[in-house]
Amino acid sequence: xxxxxxxxxxxxxxxxxxxxxxxxxxxxxxxxxxxxxxxxxxxxxxxxxxxxxxxxxxxxxxxxxxxxxxxxxxxxxxxxxxxxxxxxxxxxxxxxxxxxxxxxxxxxxxxxxxxxxxxxxxxxxxxxxxxxxxxxxxxxxxxxxxxxxxxxxxxxxxxxxxxxxxxxxxxxxxxxxxxxxxxxxxxxxxxxxxxxxxxxxxxxxxxxxxxxxxxxxxxxxxxxxxxxxxxxxxxxxxxxxxxxxxxxxxxxxxxxxxxxxxxxxxxxxxxxxxxxxxxxxxxxxxxxxxxxxxxxxxxxxxxxxxxxxxxxxxxxxxxxxxxxxxxxxxxxxxxxxxxxxxxxxxxxxxxxxxxxxxxxxxxxxxxxxxxxxxxxxxxxxxxxxxxxxxxxxxxxxxxxxxxxxxxxxxxxxxxxxxxxxxxxxxxxxxxxxxxxxxxxxxxxxxxxxxxxxxxxxxxxxxxxxxxxxxxxxxxxxxxxxxxxxxxxxxxxxxxx
Numbered sequence: 001x002x003x004x005x006x007x008x009x010x011x012x013x014x015x016x017x018x019x020x021x022x023x024x025x026x027x028x029x030x031x032x033x034x035x036x037x038x039x040x041x042x043x044x045x046x047x048x049x050x051x052x053x054x055x056x057x058x059x060x061x062x063x064x065x066x067x068x069x070x071x072x073x074x075x076x077x078x079x080x081x082x083x084x085x086x087x088x089x090x091x092x093x094x095x096x097x098x099x100x101x102x103x104x105x106x107x108x109x110x111x112x113x114x115x116x117x118x119x120x121x122x123x124x125x126x127x128x129x130x131x132x133x134x135x136x137x138x139x140x141x142x143x144x145x146x147x148x149x150x151x152x153x154x155x156x157x158x159x160x161x162x163x164x165x166x167x168x169x170x171x172x173x174x175x176x177x178x179x180x181x182x183x184x185x186x187x188x189x190x191x192x193x194x195x196x197x198x199x200x201x202x203x204x205x206x207x208x209x210x211x212x213x214x215x216x217x218x219x220x221x222x223x224x225x226x227x228x229x230x231x232x233x234x235x236x237x238x239x240x241x242x243x244x245x246x247x248x249x250x251x252x253x254x255x256x257x258x259x260x261x262x263x264x265x266x267x268x269x270x271x272x273x274x275x276x277x278x279x280x281x282x283x284x285x286x287x288x289x290x291x292x293x294x295x296x297x298x299x300x301x302x303x304x305x306x307x308x309x310x311x312x313x314x315x316x317x318x319x320x321x322x323x324x325x326x327x328x329x330x331x332x333x334x335x336x337x338x339x340x341x342x343x344x345x346x347x348x349x350x351x352x353x354x355x356x357x358x359x360x361x362x363x364x365x366x367x368x369x370x371x372x373x374x375x376x377x378x379x380x381x382x383x384x385x386x387x388x389x390x391x392x393x394x395x396x397x398x399x400x401x402x403x404x405x406x407x408x409x410x411x412x413x414x415x416x417x418x419x420x421x422x423x424x425x426x427x428x429x430x431x432x433x434x435x436x437x438x439x440x441x442x443x444x445x446x447x448x449x450x451x452x453x454x455x456x457x458x459x460x461x462x463x464x465x466x467x468x469x470x471x472x473x474x475x476x477x478x479x480x481x482x483x484x485x486x487x488x489x490x491x492x493x494x495x496x
Contacts, residue, residue, distance in 0.1 A: 171205075
């Protein structure tokens with residue numbers, strides 16, 4: 001039995017996640033409940049296995065516990081945006097007209113759902129929707145050779161016969177935070193009377209431009225008429241009227257004409273009364289809209305499907321709907337050791353998204369700081385009596401009197417008076433607490449090689465409780481090394 005969730009459900013889920021982060025409801029109002037705290041965390045200094053290959057993560061509780069146990073540090077999510085796959089305009093490519101038959105699951109390519117994308121981004125960071133393909137007089141689809149440009153609110157044609165509509169410019173701010181080689185941001189600019197909505201004179205140039213286009217959108221336009229079947233027996237190489245029917249009280253009439261090839265089949269419908277007229281998309285049409293060619297008794301069998309923009313605001317009122325987004329991007333930037341909170345001496349192999357972790361303390365409280373370490377600490381007295389080079393990542397530290405009390409070393413550092421072993425426990429070591437004053441603490445890559453150390457061996461609290469919060473996302477990677485001069489932009493995509 002075939003079944004699917006719709007884009008409507010995906011929107012509800014994404015709106016819930018977005019509202020959870022921002023603390024605002026979909027309508028812009030602020031509920032009584034405070035926003036949730038989201039953190040991006042890195043961890044797992046241990047090798048995956050003898051081959052070092054990361055296994056695919058699963059949504060199981062077991063994988064979640066393993067991720068939390070090896071967590072090193074977290075940083076608060078700094079920005080969230082809706083995103084869609086990035087499709088660069090490329091000369092010679094074929095693009096497909098916008099169609100309400102497409103969805104967030106639609107894939108692009110010769111062996112996929114449609115040959116070419118219905119939207120593009122150019123090297124000026126302008127985003128356009130394809131309204132109509134360029135076609136020859138015989139119905140052959142042209143390759144796109146003229147890059148769309150300009151920011152007019154009107155649908156416009158390029159020299160290759162393609163028809164485009166400008167949607168928005170990504171802008172410098174959003175480019176820096178969300179634009180990647182695979183994804184691009186998409187948003188709706190809120191009105192001034194909504195939460196976080198700004199007056200026009202407070203908007204950046206790109207956002208003001210987009211807000212203007214949003215306000216000019218026309219509800220219920222017939223964006224195009226898809227030819228699902230060209231039929232037979234129509235006048236060859238001809239153009240003739242197509243009638244658009246539907247209730248659109250108070251709206252404008254949509255007008256169109258059909259084009260036929262030498263075999264008398266309809267291959268394209270153009271949203272004009274005739275070739276010399278202006279485009280006429282009409283307005284206020286709804287779901288009950290249909291179309292048919294006006295030829296008297298000549299020709300039969302064609303199936304024409306009006307493509308009506310059913311978004312309440314019209315095409316361009318909310319680009320998130322027009323581009324069928326089903327993904328959110330969460331971002332955080334790691335700069336060096338982040339004020340000695342992030343490890344730069346050992347590598348990591350996992351990245352995750354955590355909701356509402358708590359502090360690591362006797363009385364747990366919500367974690368709200370910008371960053372926090374998740375590793376426990378053992379304080380020792382540094383000295384020449386042991387070889388500090390043996391205190392490397394993945395060594396095991398344990399109590400001499402009870403080897404079952406142990407932890408995995410992430411890295412070692414020294415301050416002005418102490419040696420500090422940053423470590424964690426997991427299901428392999430167990431979670432027994434270290435005692436306050438053992439006779440001897442030993443460390444080594446295995447239990448056969450040890451170095452005695454002493455002085456306050458009790459495991460100290462970390463900045464956060466690494467087993468707290470809800471883990472929403474896990475990404476397994478090959479080892480990633482960090483250093484004090486390194487800056488990393490981590491972007492997590494939740495794609496439904």
